[in-house]
Amino acid sequence: MDRETLTNALEYADLTSYQADAYLTLLEMGVSPAIEVGRESAVPVSQVYDVLRSLESKGYVETIEREKLYVQPCDPEAAMADLESRGELLHDAAEAVRERYRTPERMDARVGVTKRVETAVENAQDLIDDAETVVEVAGSFEQLQSLSPALREARDRGVVVRAAVYIDQDDEPPAAFDPSGVLSELRVCTIPGPYLVVIDRNRTCFGPNTRSDEDYGVLVYDRILPFVFHWFFLTCLWNLYPTVYLDAEDQYTYVTIEEFIRDIVPLWERGFELGVTVEGVDLADGGETAVEGSVADISFYGDERPPSRLALSDLGAYKNLTLDTGDETAVVGGWGAVFEDMEIRTITLERIDIGETPFTHERRD
Numbered sequence: 001m002d003r004e005t006l007t008n009a010l011e012y013a014d015l016t017s018y019q020a021d022a023y024l025t026l027l028e029m030g031v032s033p034a035i036e037v038g039r040e041s042a043v044p045v046s047q048v049y050d051v052l053r054s055l056e057s058k059g060y061v062e063t064i065e066r067e068k069l070y071v072q073p074c075d076p077e078a079a080m081a082d083l084e085s086r087g088e089l090l091h092d093a094a095e096a097v098r099e100r101y102r103t104p105e106r107m108d109a110r111v112g113v114t115k116r117v118e119t120a121v122e123n124a125q126d127l128i129d130d131a132e133t134v135v136e137v138a139g140s141f142e143q144l145q146s147l148s149p150a151l152r153e154a155r156d157r158g159v160v161v162r163a164a165v166y167i168d169q170d171d172e173p174p175a176a177f178d179p180s181g182v183l184s185e186l187r188v189c190t191i192p193g194p195y196l197v198v199i200d201r202n203r204t205c206f207g208p209n210t211r212s213d214e215d216y217g218v219l220v221y222d223r224i225l226p227f228v229f230h231w232f233f234l235t236c237l238w239n240l241y242p243t244v245y246l247d248a249e250d251q252y253t254y255v256t257i258e259e260f261i262r263d264i265v266p267l268w269e270r271g272f273e274l275g276v277t278v279e280g281v282d283l284a285d286g287g288e289t290a291v292e293g294s295v296a297d298i299s300f301y302g303d304e305r306p307p308s309r310l311a312l313s314d315l316g317a318y319k320n321l322t323l324d325t326g327d328e329t330a331v332v333g334g335w336g337a338v339f340e341d342m343e344i345r346t347i348t349l350e351r352i353d354i355g356e357t358p359f360t361h362e363r364r365d
Contacts (some may be wrong), residue, residue: 012090015058018051023060023073031072034063073355082334104182112219117195117207120217124197124205127149131159133279133345134197134255136230138164141177143195151182160184160255160346164237166192166209179245184253186245189237196233201335204229227335231316234258239312250347257334258315260347261298265310267352275351278332279322280344289342291330292350293323321347325338 001009003024006132010020018041025041026032038048052071055061064070069187098255105261115118121143128135137147144151144163151161161184168190179186195207195217203222208228220226234256254260264274274295282289300319320333320340332347333340 013086019055022051023055024074030068034069034071110222114217117215117217120205120207123219125202127199128154131199133200134160136233138193138196140166142157145177148182149230160250164189184247185243186252187238187241187243189241193237196229198226198230201226235312255346257344258312258360261315261319262310268298273353277348278344279346281340282342291323291325293325295321296324296329297322
């Protein structure tokens with residue numbers, strides 16, 4: 001490191017320019033009369049004694065009284081330890097400033113608005129690290145790629161990851177993009193939409209699409225508001241578009257009661273026995289629970305209509321399932337269930353039987 005750079009560094013460490021120059025001059029000279037330090041450095045001779053005394057008070061030098069005042073550098077370990085701690089402090093301060101920049105100005109404890117879409121993307125990466133059940137994400141291939149490490153770790157924990165990617169009609173996925181091990185299912189949207197991540201029904205990161213003239217992000221930490229974003233994802237970004245990738249491991253696992261009922265009502269109406277495993281929350285005590293059984297009843301608002309292919313809009317109101325566990329029955333509801341026995345997180349279709357003959361259930365989209 002050259003002298004000028006070293007001088008600047010010492011000044012960052014709270015030395016004055018005279019103190020830094022005098023100290024570096026003394027390091028080159030060794031034990032020297034104070035007056036000689038003044039002559040060899042840029043410090044005015046009239047001020048050199050005051051500058052050296054101030055360096056002594058900081059622990060950089062020590063003075064020796066002889067026939068005239070001598071000065072020598074102190075062992076640098078103590079002074080440099082302070083310098084290093086200042087460096088660590090400055091580094092930590094820089095990180096804290098970056099974090100505060102990324103952290104939104106909170107409207108309250110549940111909702112925050114940021115000045116950049118990128119902040120929503122960065123926060124999504126951190127929030128996905130804590131995902132336990134499901135992540136729903138919509139964005140460009142580049143945004144999905146940036147989330148891939150966090151999504152892969154989530155998949156390793158057993159989290160269901162559903163992604164909708166925005167793509168022009170003639171576009172092809174980037175060669176480097178590989179959904180295997182990262183996504184449970186991928187669908188493509190041909191109309192640009194917002195950046196959206198919904199995590200475990202209680203956290204949301206949102207940003208407007210690239211054609212918007214506004215640049216902001218929204219972060220939601222709540223159990224109610226994310227449902228609005230989830231329903232937008234389900235009806236506008238997911239249900240309308242084709243599947244281009246499906247992980248066989250999650251082929252028969254549903255994360256919404258609406259999609260499950262939509263797919264299995266025709267089978268249930270025809271008398272098939274549907275065996276399922278439901279994981280969710282026991283509404284009596286708030287604890288996690290799992291129930292295995294067969295579908296005994298399906299109820300939803302407007303279910304007096306003739307059986308036919310249901311749309312998600314048909315299931316936007318009241319709906320639940322009654323399961324026969326063999327010993328008792330359990331009523332399960334969807335997001336925000338109140339009157340049922342449990343609120344689902346996932347429903348896995350385990351078997352489809354009629355009499356002694358098993359059938360393979362092919363999921364319809």
